[in-house]
Amino acid sequence: MSVVAFAQLLLPDSPYAMWVRGELGEYLRLPDDGTRVEVIGGEIVVSPAPVYAHGGILSDVQRGFERAWFTDDGFQWRALQAINLDLVEIGDGYVPDMVVVQKDIDAEKRAEDVLHLHPNDLALVVEVTSSSNAGHDRRPVFGRQVKPTKWSGYARTGVPYYLLVDRDPRQPGVTLFGEPNRGEGTYEVLGEWKFGESVRLPKPFDVEIVTDAWKPWSS
Secondary structure (H helix, E strand, C coil): CCEEECCCEEECCCHHHHHHCCCHHHHCCCCCCCCEEEEECCEEEEECCCCHHHHHHHHHHHHHHHHHHHHCCCCCEEEEECCCEEECCCCEEECCCEEEEEHHHHHHHHHHCCCCECHHHCCEEEEECCCCCHHHHCCCCCCCCCCCCHHHHHHHCCCCEEEEEECCCCCCEEEEEEEEECCCCEEEEEEEECCCCCEEECCCCCEEECCCCCCCCCC
16 A cells, blocks of 8 residues: 655555654655654654754753752653654654653663653653744644644643743743643643743642743744
């Protein structure tokens, strides 16, 4: 069976099945320069390697978790960047900018040397928007035809918390989503911050993230 996808290219299998096997990027002959391929709403989405400021924001988020780890021997959370996430329940495959897992899960997955994580492994997911693909990270635009996004995919598969850092100069800011409704694929807003404000993630994390250097992308 062939599936039509990616500019009418005939694929030997579904995009999701090829993504799970780690074959999709190679089949599409994507450059090995940090380019990411994901399957969102059943469609192939290719994103360029992130810019420096994007990576800096993720480093700041990770530093907040590491600071809590170093100061509290009982801290339970580990933050990791660019990990494959298999959303088998909806047939999508994402590469989140960052995921947060409990330390026991971190140790287990390291020992198993797994290729993918699954939504039930995660406590929090973090996405930082880029000008080329911000629409995939935000909540869907509701209208006559609602196109799934990673926001709705995370909610539909029960990821407990979603931290969205939006660098769009028209609406820059940080939003923490939680209380996923799996049936509707929606989240509730739990907190909102402006760039420059200290982001305090509530329990169970109790982590402070400094955003003084965060800026929108150049318009």
